[in-house]
Amino acid sequence: MLLEIEEEVRVHPRYADLQHLLGLVLMGLGEMEKAESHFLEALRLNPSYREAMINLGFLNAEMGRWEKAEEIFLTDAKRHPRDGFPRHVLGILYLRAGRLKEGAARIYQAIQRQSYYRDYYRKKGVWQGGEVHLDQNAEKALGKIHFSDPYAQFHNFIGLHLAKKGRFAQAVRELKTAAVLKPDDFVFHANLGAVYYYQGAYQKAIHQFQRALKIDPSYGMGYANLSYVYALMCRPREAFRYMKKAVQINPRYADLHYNLALLYSDRKRYKEGAAELKNALRINPNYLFARINLGVLYEDQNRWKEATREYRKVLLVTPNDEHVRKRLERISSTGKR
Amino acid sequence: MLKEDFTIQSNLRRMLVRTSINYSKMDFGTVKGVVYIRGIFQLSYISPNADEDELKDLTVKTLHAFEKKVRNIPGVSDVMFQLLNWRKERGHWVPIEVRKKEEKDEKDENKTASGL
Numbered sequence: 041m042l043l044e045i046e047e048e049v050r051v052h053p054r055y056a057d058l059q060h061l062l063g064l065v066l067m068g069l070g071e072m073e074k075a076e077s078h079f080l081e082a083l084r085l086n087p088s089y090r091e092a093m094i095n096l097g098f099l100n101a102e103m104g105r106w107e108k109a110e111e112i113f114l115t116d117a118k119r120h121p122r123d124g125f126p127r128h129v130l131g132i133l134y135l136r137a138g139r140l141k142e143g144a145a146r147i148y149q150a151i152q153r154q155s156y157y158r159d160y161y162r163k164k165g166v167w168q169g170g171e172v173h174l175d176q177n178a179e180k181a182l183g184k185i186h187f188s189d190p191y192a193q194f195h196n197f198i199g200l201h202l203a204k205k206g207r208f209a210q211a212v213r214e215l216k217t218a219a220v221l222k223p224d225d226f227v228f229h230a231n232l233g234a235v236y237y238y239q240g241a242y243q244k245a246i247h248q249f250q251r252a253l254k255i256d257p258s259y260g261m262g263y264a265n266l267s268y269v270y271a272l273m274c275r276p277r278e279a280f281r282y283m284k285k286a287v288q289i290n291p292r293y294a295d296l297h298y299n300l301a302l303l304y305s306d307r308k309r310y311k312e313g314a315a316e317l318k319n320a321l322r323i324n325p326n327y328l329f330a331r332i333n334l335g336v337l338y339e340d341q342n343r344w345k346e347a348t349r350e351y352r353k354v355l356l357v358t359p360n361d362e363h364v365r366k367r368l369e370r371i372s373s374t375g376k377r
Numbered sequence: 378m379l380k381e382d383f384t385i386q387s388n389l390r391r392m393l394v395r396t397s398i399n400y401s402k403m404d405f406g407t408v409k410g411v412v413y414i415r416g417i418f419q420l421s422y423i424s425p426n427a428d429e430d431e432l433k434d435l436t437v438k439t440l441h442a443f444e445k446k447v448r449n450i451p452g453v454s455d456v457m458f459q460l461l462n463w464r465k466e467r468g469h470w471v472p473i474e475v476r477k478k479e480e481k482d483e484k485d486e487n488k489t490a491s492g493l
Contacts, residue, residue, distance in 0.1 A: 204421060206395055269387075272384065328459075329406020329415075336409060
């Protein structure tokens with residue numbers, strides 16, 4: 041896999057994403073200096089690449105270069121004044137360096153900015169009665185936490201790579217490791233859910249998508265994925281409910297409107313189906329399937345003129361579509377036009 | 378339920394991931410059991426040592442296997458491929474670019490012949 045990514049980087053040396061990815065994989069394999077050079081290259085290509093910057097910070101921390109790591113996270117904190125994350129990492133960095141007062145101050149700032157960190161530190165016994173309390177146990181518990189971030193990403197990447205190759209059991213193992221290393225990241229649960237879905241383990245897929253949605257309720261594709269899974273479980277009511285929710289959250293995704301239209305159409309709710317197809321076509325006027333489905337829905341409602349119009353538009357793009365041609369001929373021959 | 382278009386879509390989505398097809402440049406839709414597949418057909422992994430003929434053979438085999446799999450999805454009555462780079466002619470898959478190139482070569486040959 042490393043060879044594959046190295047080859048891709050060789051072919052596309054100016055892709056910051058690829059440079060970052062290679063850095064991440066090398067870091068996961070313990071090749072810290074090589075990893076550093078690729079993170080730096082990613083940042084040279086795209087100076088505002090936050091993920092690469094954060095992983096470079098973690099890499100420096102891993103290598104015991106506290107000052108460099110501190111500098112990176114201080115810069116990130118300045119750039120993102122409302123984000124608790126860099127303050128949280130700085131807190132842990134200071135604790136590790138024995139700078140307890142500064143550590144407590146940063147943890148306090150993280151808690152002030154995001155309620156997630158309040159719950160997080162409360163569970164660790166650090167946030168008590170509106171104050172940060174640091175004792176030896178807390179220091180020990182916190183010490184390990186966030187340096188696992190890049191490793192979680194590493195396992196996530198390996199998992200996705202294995203899934204693409206159809207090695208689902210191994211992919212699940214990697215993604216589970218990612219989710220254990222960083223349980224509060226919805227992406228790992230979402231990816232795990234997707235792999236279970238591909239594997240046919242539908243209940244497990246539902247569980248993971250729901251976990252992802254609990255962490256990030258705005259993850260619209262999570263609802264769409266739940267809908268696909270429920271459809272395969274022959275539970276159309278849930279499939280319908282979740283696709284509706286997905287469309288509510290992502291109203292600009294033509295594909296989701298299309299899928300919702302299919303669900304309406306399957307339930308013979310033609311008007312609502314047509315409305316969703318029109319939404320899909322408004323977003324993407326070249327969405328050919330949506331136009332064919334719209335024609336069929338008009339046919340189902342005996343709206344021959346509109347059906348004819350849509351089929352003609354389709355045939356302008358794909359004149360060899362025999363199904364659409366037959367539908368059009370049938371309308372013409374029966375004089376329904 | 379199994380014959381419904383949305384279920385076919387969901388099955389197709391799941392099936393695509395389990396193939397060696399790079400589906401990032403493909404779209405698919407379902408209309409009353411007829412599956413439409415549009416876009417560019419590519420394999421997701423190509424051995425760096427494979428030559429052009431090997432790649433073509435492998436792609437053709439993958440296309441045949443893919444079509445068979447789609448037809449096996451419950452509720453699918455037909456599959457319409459509207460690919461930009463491959464076309465099915467009398468049961469055989471033909472790469473469109475190569476075909477155009479061959480036609481161009483033929484034309485060039487004819488021109489040269491008439492020139493002679």
